[in-house]
Amino acid sequence: MAVAVHRDLTVQVLQDGNAAKLTDRQQAVHAAVKRGDPKCLGVSQVMLGLMVMSYSIPLHFTEVTEVVRLGVPWWSGLTFIATGVVAIVLDKHSTMKILQVCLLASLGSTVLSVVAVIIYSVDIDRIPEVPCVNMHRNGCDVEYYATELSRGIKSALLVFTLAQTAISAVLGFLLLRHRRGFAQYASLTQAASSSPTSLIPPNLN
Template sequence: MAVSVSRDLTVQVLEDVNAVKLTDTQQALRAAIQRGEPKSLGVSQVMLGLMVMSYSIPLHLTHITEVVNLGVPWWSGLTFITAGVVAIILDKHCTMKILRVCLIASGVSTVLSVVAVIIYSVDMSRNPGSPCVVTSYGPCDEEHYATMLSRGLKSSLLLFTLTQTVISAIVCFLLFRQRRSFGQYSSLHQAAPLTPTTITAPDFY
C-alpha cells in the first residue's frame, strides 16, 4: 500500500499495485473459465445423472443382474449430479478453492464413469437376450420381453454414461489448464481496495 502526504498534511492512500494485479488476475480467471461454459456443462451433468437414475428404476422390475446388484446407476448418477452442481457453483463463485473442488469432482466422475461403462459392457455380454419361445398366449414368452427390456435400458444407460465420461473429461481438461495458468494466485477470493482513499489531517488551529 502506497501513501503520499501533501504539503497541507492531506494523506492520500494510493492504489496497491499488487491488489490491482490480483484483481485483474481474478477477472482473467473468471473470463477464462466462463469461456469453457462450466454452467452449461454442469447442467448437462445434472440432467444425465437424473436420467441415469430414472432409467434404472424399471431394471428392478425385470431380470436382476450385476448392474442392479452393484447399484451402478445410483452411485454413478449421484456422482454425475454432484460434479454438475459443483460446476454450476464455480460459474457463480469463481475462486481457486472451488476450482480445485470442481476439478476433483470431475476427475472422480470421469473415473467412475469408465468403471460404470465396463460394468455395463460385462453385464450385457454375460446376460444376452432370451430367445423368443412361442406360447399359447402370444408370439413370445415373458422372459424374452423382460430380457429385451433390460438390455434396452442398459444400452441407454451405457450411452448416457459414455456421454458423461466425455463431458467430465472435457471439464477436467479445461479446469486443469486454468489451474496451471492461475495456480500461483491461491488467494484470488480475497478482495482488495481498488480506489485511492484520501484522509485529511485534523485542523489544530
C-alpha cells in the same frame, strides 16, 4: 519497477507494469471461468444423472444382475449430479477453492464413469440369448421380452455414462487449464500487491 523522485526527496514507487498485466491476466482467467462453460456442462451432468437414475428403475423388475446388485446407476447418477452442482456453483462463485473442488469432483466422476462403463459392458455381454417362443400365437413369451428390456435399458445407460465420461473429461481439462492460469499468476500478484507504494526518507534535520 518505475521509481519517481520528488523535489522534497520523497521516493515513490509507481505501479509496476508487470503487476498490472498479471492482475489483468488473473481477471481474464476469472472471466474465462464465468463465461458459461462450467454452468452448461454442470447442467448437462445433472440431467444425465437424473436420466440414469430414472431409466434404471425398470431394471429392478427384471432379472437382478450385477448392475442392480452393485447399484451402479444410483451411485453413478448421484456422482454426476454432485459434480454438476459443484460446476454450477463454480460459475456463480469463481474462487480458487471451489475450482479445486470442482476439478477433483470432475476427475472422480471421470474415473467412476469409466468403471460404470466397464460394468455395463460386461453385464450386457453376459445377458443370455433367449429365443422367441410363440405362446398360443400371441407373440413371444415373457422371458424374451424381459431379456430384451434389460438389454435395451442397460445399453441406454451405457450411452448416457459414455456421454458423462466425455463431459467430465472435458470439464476436468478446462478446469485444469484455468487452475494453471491461477497458479501461474497468483504468487506473482501477491508479491506485487505486498510491495510498498512509497518510500519517505528519514528526517535528517
